[in-house]
Amino acid sequence: MIRFLATRLVLLLVGLLIASALIFFTLRVLPGDVAQVIAGTQSTPEQVAAIREQLGLDVPLPVQYLDWVGGILRGDLGSSLITRTPVAEELAEKAAVTVPLALLSLVIALLIAVPFGVLAALRRNTASGTAFAVTAQALAAVPVVWAGMMLVIVFAVWLGWLPPQGFPRSGWDDPAAAIRSLILPALTIGVVEGAVLLRFVRSATLEAIGQDYVRTAAATGLTRRRALITHGLPNVALSVVSVLALQVAGLLVGAVIVEQLFTLPGVGRMLVSDVGNRDLEKVQGAVFLFTAIVLVIGALVDVLARVLDPRQRETT
Known part of the structure; x- marks a missing residue:
């Protein structure tokens, strides 16, 4: 295990170094x-x-x-070429919006994917199971911008339950208003990413149902559902954990788009503005931060999978 951790750390550092070089020199090619x-x-x-x-x-x-x-x-991370303020300071200020948005989106995606993915697998030969699978397939193909517009029309324009855009000027000094302003953006990302993840959960659950240990547990007197929950879901969790690293990348990309759509003062909106202003220090700082988050989470997912799966530990 120690050897694996050391190897994974070296790979992470090499990945960060390569990413930093690509980000820096690619931005210098821009006109x-x-x-x-x-x-x-x-x-x-x-x-x-x-x-x-x-x-x-x-x-x-x-x-x-x-x-x-x-x-x-x-x-x-340097200083902005235009405002001369530290990049890390501005990123920290904008991250106070982007990080809660990403976390709330991830929670929504998991709440959609895990229970409905397992249910779709258990009822795969029924009308409801087919409906879950078809709905997930359709939602996964929906553009984030279109999904956001539809949610605004329903929950902000027709029902008037939530604000359509913006973030309170007082920020998190008014937590209730801040959370209300993030609900629609988080739903926009979470529903689409949740539909993508639901398909992975369904496939992993179907694979677990067909395993010998689940069938053996069912033969001892457990119901199929109880056998799956007791013996199959740990293996389903491994598959879900492995996909989460990719989902985080999708969440960050979705945040960039959604912050523009809902005029949220987050890192994504700042990034788009700085690209237009050619403020390379801030752009490369923000992109490197996003890249580092994805790489670090990918490394943590690998470690977590090794901890959860004894078979992988036996290979080291």
Whole structure:
């Protein structure tokens, strides 16, 4: 197990290093110049060059990359090229919206996927089981933007239960208002991601039902449902845990879109704005943070799967 943990840690660090290089140098290929944005359209080439020198943009790219990576190792993501405020400070402020949105979306997705996925497998030859499977297939194909618009029309326009857009200016000082403003965005992401995950849960449950140990448990007097819950669901949990890393990536991508749709002041909305302003320090900081979260969660999922599955531990 120790060898596995050491190997997984090395792979994680290598992945983060490769990701940082791809993010940094790919962003430099994009057209535009932040120095020109800051100087304005009426600026002279000399003024633009002075701003580039002031911001350190005249330094060779490999040197800029090494400086950025060195800052990350010290916990410093740099400063915004436009506002000159620390990137980590702005990300922390925006994450106060994005992180609760992602967590609430994940909870909704699991509440949809796990019970209904198991139920769809148990009733696979019935009308209700088929309805669950077909509905999940349809919802998984629904674009996030369209799903959000439909939810706004139903719950905000027709019923008037929830606010259609925005986030309270007081932020989390008013928890009730903040949570109400996140419900529709979280439902938008959670319903679509939950439908995707439901199909994996159903497939894993069907596979577990067909295993010998479940049939043996049923032969000893347990009902099929009790045998599945007692002996099959731990193996279903392994499959669900393995898919969660991919789901987190989907949640983060969905958050970027949903924050634009619902005008939430989160990391995703900030990222889209900074791409337009060519504020590369903030963009690369936000993208690297998203990438690091996905890679770290993927590593934790691998470790958790190894802990839950004795067969994997026996191979080390």
